[in-house]
Amino acid sequence: MKITIIAGARPNFIKIAPLIKAIEKKQTEGSKISYRLVHTGQHYDKNLSDTFFEELNIPQPDANLEVKSGSQAEQTAAIMIAFEKELIQNPCDLVLVVGDVNSTMACAIVAKKSNVKVAHVEAGIRSGDMTMPEEINRIVTDSITDYFFTTSTTATDNLIEYGAEVSNIHFVGNVMIDTLYQNLNRILAPTFWDNFGLAKGNYIILTLHRPANVDEEKSLIALLQGIDKMVGDQKIVFPIHPRTKAILGENKLDLKNTILVEPQGYLNFMFLIKNSFAVITDSGGISEETTVLNIPCFTMRNNTERPETQTIGTNTLVGTSIENLEKVYAEFLLNGPRKAGIPELWDGCASERIIEILLKK
Template identity: 45%
Template sequence: MKAKQKIVVVAGARPNFMKVGPLFWELARLRAAGADNLPEMMLIHTGQHYSDNMSEAFFRDLGIPEPDENLEVGSDSHARQTAAIMVGFERVWLRERPDWVVVVGDVNSTAACALTVSKLGGRLAHVEAGLRSRDRSMPEEINRLVTDVLADRLYTTDVLADQNLLAEGVDQAKIRLVGNIMIDSLARGLPKARSLAVAAELGLAPGAYAVVTLHRPSNVDAEPSLRAMWLMLGELQRRLPVVFPVHPRTMARLADFGLLGLAKGWPGLRLVEPMGYLRFLGLVADSRLVLTDSGGLQEETCYLGLPCLTLRQNTERPVTIAAGTNHLVGLEPADILAKVDQLLAATKPAPNPPPLWDGHTARRIMADLLAG
């Protein structure tokens, strides 16, 4: 009989949590079905995000088991945080000596654990491999490049990601097109999320408000760029109500730059605390459109068939543009508002998710890992 495997799964920051949950659900499904020789699977939380509404609430919402260990690295500079994760994870790997380490996404935890595993001679699998913005000013792009170079198994979301890896010289034998694991979480959580009626709780009619998220340093860390986005929201709230769950980083900058006072004359703008996964999903699912600089929201709105305006100059998820839901609008307020007007006058697009964005990506990943 084949020896029982040990798999260590790493989560570090909010975007990771909805990508690791489905792997544990799939293991539970296999156990319930009576499958033999299933792996021991451990969850390591690096603690890169550590406040309740940025991490623990997601574990509760997603039904993810409590982490076997939390490295509790907290926030710091990129260098210090990456180094702290490497030191902590090296200790975990040497103690457990797993057959596979699975990392997801593109945060510092992803690259730090990839470096550690590779130097220790372990096997590394990267879920969400091959995404590229081709903008190395983004820390996430550096993390993607480093992780994909080191990975022994690269699980991709779409054919464009496959093409990126092949163009970079990655051996095709390492690449597996499995679909988007975040959609597994979305499909499973959507009925419960909608039942929470978050829009009604906020006094909003479904399909009649916009949701905004802003957190990328290029948009919020410099006063001119944040002021431009803030004034754009002041104009947007004249068109339809706007709900803005404010990332802690963004709220700090709004306060630092003295911008919060401007919103006193904007009754249509609602600033709320960051939400847990299900509440935020319900809010987004019942919205009319989304404005964001997030990567994951581009994918979620694609699956839901919601118009998404991406407030960036580039995207690592061009497949969502090809699907017709995502619009790369840049950072000029006039261009953003013109696109909003166009979309509000148009019929909402039908959902058109890419192939294999079907809620069964974790099943394909687990089958591949178990095959060795």
Template identity: 55%
Template sequence: MKLDIIAGARPNFMKIAPIIEALEKVKDKIQYRLIHTGQHYDKKMSGSFFEELGIPDPDVNLEVGSGTQAEQTARIMERYEALLLKDMADYCLVVGDVTSTMACSIAAKKLGVHVIHVEGGIRSNDITMPEEINRMVTDAITDIFYTTSEVANENLRQLGHDESKIRYVGNTMIDTLLKNMPRLKQPTVFSELNLKEKGYFVMTLHRPANVDQEQKLKSLIDEIVKGAKGMPLIFPVHPRTAKMLEQIGIQADNLHMIGPLGYLEFNYLVKHAFAVVTDSGGITEETTVMKVPCMTLRDNTERPETITIGTNELVGTDPKNVAPFMKKLHSGDWKVGEIPNLWDGNTAHRIVEDLLKLV
């Protein structure tokens, strides 16, 4: 079997790392080619993750670089199609919901290559999110789904997908987290600010609904700063958000804006935090496994199990919603949470065991 593994952006890298590790053990049966589309191309968003997570250098880098959604999609499809025409694969394995996921799925399917979607079936039901469109398009042409939850399974059934295409295996991102827990690395900001265990917040913001309007972003951060009650707020700033923050000029004694962190340093901060405030989906999965309270500044989530089972709560995007959740957090009434089924560190093994049946 010839298998292409697609990775394009930071959220993909922690999902492919355990799959590649498991494939290395069966490379006499499954020949794989790692393709980096180049959707994320700077060191902090790409290169450092490969090094930290032990991902081998890509066999191919499509080097698509930056651009609009349409420009990136077009370049990825064009370059991946050219690669397939020169050296065809049997299967194309995509992960998550970034532009590279959708673009490579389309290019592969049109050439008769079977599409495998790791993390298939998740939905926010918010069509304004580019990621939701990527999920919908990818799932519409997927041949095999590897899913993270029973909710995702049911979504696929409701869409009319045959049960034989759905494999409930768990969450490869949690494989990576559990494997790397002993390797988490204290960032310099920890000692520089004299941070204490469970004595600070971690915050991440990058979604357009939160960061593209100056007044909205300012109001959100003001409410979070106030709700933190003087506790340090460590804010690794996404490049998108940095530009807006410069224009607003927000400052507070307990707000510490730092550059993007590598995987091991960021998750060290999360593991030892009092709580996390975020608009990311993936981080809510990691906080659930690490049993860290998490407030999600979104009106919907494609990972409802982090709320129904885990430590996450959906706060919404209205700044006025922040205060009640902060009060609950400080009062000690936050739910303990449990770890969802099959989020046990063995997902990649289950995926490769299933892939071997296709050989």
């Protein structure tokens, strides 16, 4: 079996790393399976792409499509044009896509139009919010996928409701958690750790990148100032996304507690999360990692495609207003962290299950 694996953005790199390890393990056991790694170039900042390949011991891509940025349509079209040429030159039996970025949808469409089967890792998750580009990517990808690999029974139920063939849906667990477990003994403090007087439990991690939170300059500044004031004497470590940084421009933010740092590599970022007091984010994936690491997480969104991080894990949805965040955070300080657990099959073995299943197809 020849598999082409697609990686386009930071979360993709974290998800493909254990899949490649699982394939290579099967190769040593004599299985007839090979892979070709295609990096679409959707993320081209070194700290958002190359660093993850180095830190997670992912082989250098066999091809980099180098599509870079553009509007949703421009980027999707550029990926499709480049990947079609790649697939013609390097035929395969299966295209494996992960997550929900533009690369996921674009490469799935190209594969199906080329009569190549598609496997979608992290299939079936839904936020119900059609204003999110990722939600459209998920729905389109799942509508043409052949083999669905889900992280939760909720995702499986979503696919069944949409009419997917039950025999092609496989609840396998979470490959992001595979990567976390495989690297927990390798995480390390960032170079600024001592410079800023950081210590276990004396800071909060903040990440913001979604349009609802960062696209409007004045509201973004007000949000940052509100969070800075809310935390009292706690420090805030804010790895600032390039897009968010561009929106802030040269504004003087007047933040007493907030430390702005560059985007972090995986090993540094997981160290920061593991040793934090809490996380405030608008990311979906980070709530999975905080759940396993048992770190309180406050997600600044009105919905989540990962409900298990709320019902079982440490995640709390707080909406996009600073007023609601302040209320929920005050309750957290008063009552302490709520009891949480780890969702079913988030055990570090999802990737091995996926490759085992594909070898039987």
